[in-house]
Amino acid sequence: MNIIEVSHLVKEYKKIKKERGLYGAVKNLFVQDVQYVRAVDDISFEVEKGDIVAYIGPNGAGKSTTVKMLSGILQPTAGEILIDGISPQKDRRRVVRNLGVVFGQRSQLNWNLRLGETFDLLKRIYQIEDGLYDRNLRMLDEIFRFSEFIDTPVRQLSLGQRMRGDLAAAMLHSPQILFLDEPTIGLDVEAKYSVRKFIREINQRSGTTIILTTHDLGDVQELCRRLIIINEGKIIEDGSLDSLVDRIAPYRQLVIDFYHPAVIRHPKAELVSVEEARAVYKFKKDEITAARLIEDISHTAPIKEVGLKEARIDDIIRTAYSGNVPQ
Numbered sequence: 001m002n003i004i005e006v007s008h009l010v011k012e013y014k015k016i017k018k019e020r021g022l023y024g025a026v027k028n029l030f031v032q033d034v035q036y037v038r039a040v041d042d043i044s045f046e047v048e049k050g051d052i053v054a055y056i057g058p059n060g061a062g063k064s065t066t067v068k069m070l071s072g073i074l075q076p077t078a079g080e081i082l083i084d085g086i087s088p089q090k091d092r093r094r095v096v097r098n099l100g101v102v103f104g105q106r107s108q109l110n111w112n113l114r115l116g117e118t119f120d121l122l123k124r125i126y127q128i129e130d131g132l133y134d135r136n137l138r139m140l141d142e143i144f145r146f147s148e149f150i151d152t153p154v155r156q157l158s159l160g161q162r163m164r165g166d167l168a169a170a171m172l173h174s175p176q177i178l179f180l181d182e183p184t185i186g187l188d189v190e191a192k193y194s195v196r197k198f199i200r201e202i203n204q205r206s207g208t209t210i211i212l213t214t215h216d217l218g219d220v221q222e223l224c225r226r227l228i229i230i231n232e233g234k235i236i237e238d239g240s241l242d243s244l245v246d247r248i249a250p251y252r253q254l255v256i257d258f259y260h261p262a263v264i265r266h267p268k269a270e271l272v273s274v275e276e277a278r279a280v281y282k283f284k285k286d287e288i289t290a291a292r293l294i295e296d297i298s299h300t301a302p303i304k305e306v307g308l309k310e311a312r313i314d315d316i317i318r319t320a321y322s323g324n325v326p327q
């Protein structure tokens with residue numbers, strides 16, 4: 001079942017071009033040169049309930065603009081959005097009850113209150129009934145382990161603790177959809193690992209649908225089954241990371257060190273180079289597995305060491321952003 005449906009969504013921002021200099025200043029008083037920036041240019045997609053989708057693209061691609069329209073903050077120029085069957089433009093209050101939003105760069109928590117007090121405030125804002133609030137608080141504490149700093153003022157929390165607090169706060173009213181904007185930005189390796197684990201756990205335990213915008217490709221690799229890439233306001237890719245890798249970098253490289261120099265060929269792999277006792281092979285993973293290749297070659301000459309080179313995720317995404325992806 002689709003919980004998000006977006007069809008032919010467009011957002012144009014109005015930009016007034018200002019002329020420079022004294023002559024320009026006088027001219028601006030009488031004539032306004034209005035230009036339009038198409039930040040989102042006719043995009044359509046659906047998201048299935050319970051999915052975790054990465055919505056990524058280079059700076060200025062249109063990600064925030066899309067998320068702001070999905071959450072009803074911005075009015076689209078054209079197109080339609082349905083969140084669980086309801087249009088955020090027509091009934092924003094009902095849609096917001098179903099959404100949780102977390103911005104990595106900007107906390108939603110009140111800096112002057114203790115974390116627990118902030119939660120209580122949200123309970124009142126969302127009018128969460130006592131029983132549900134207690135159950136949610138207990139479940140969220142099992143995931144985020146915030147009880148150890150629940151009485152700490154928000155301003156004194158570390159970035160990692162604050163993010164745990166922010167994620168818990170966004171989930172207090174049991175939303176079905178969570179928008180995460182750069183949830184791991186600025187976190188150290190350990191905190192990033194935990195935040196990703198928490199996100200997975202929320203998704204698994206509550207079946208929450210998650211839309212993640214990020215520039216951290218580790219987030220994409222470790223969390224998302226599906227990837228939507230937007231550039232210059234248009235969707236340029238929509239599918240799994242694996243299928244993108246297969247199209248952009250179908251070849252893998254196997255480096256074999258033999259005990260003695262050897263030139264050994266294989267019908268399913270290209271021998272790219274031989275240098276003393278080291279040979280490099282290039283092969284397609286849907287034609288032969290690395291294990292099979294190693295086994296076949298080892299029948300002809302004893303192998304000392306092997307190494308497998310895969311395409312780097314950031315190279316793959318950079319190629320995808322450039323639009324040079326074979327179909």
Ligand SMILES: Nc1ncnc2c1ncn2[C@@H]1O[C@H](COP(=O)(O)OP(=O)(O)OP(=O)(O)O)[C@@H](O)[C@H]1O
Pocket residue numbers: 013014015037038039057058059060061062063064065066
């Ligand atoms: N309020 C605004 N008025 C005019 N133009 C805007 C406004 N907000 C965004 N834009 C323009 O719309 C385009 C898309 O911006 P948006 O913030 O959606 O991109 P983004 O993909 O979220 O980028 P980033 O990764 O840098 O956050 C950009 O060209 C931006 O300059």
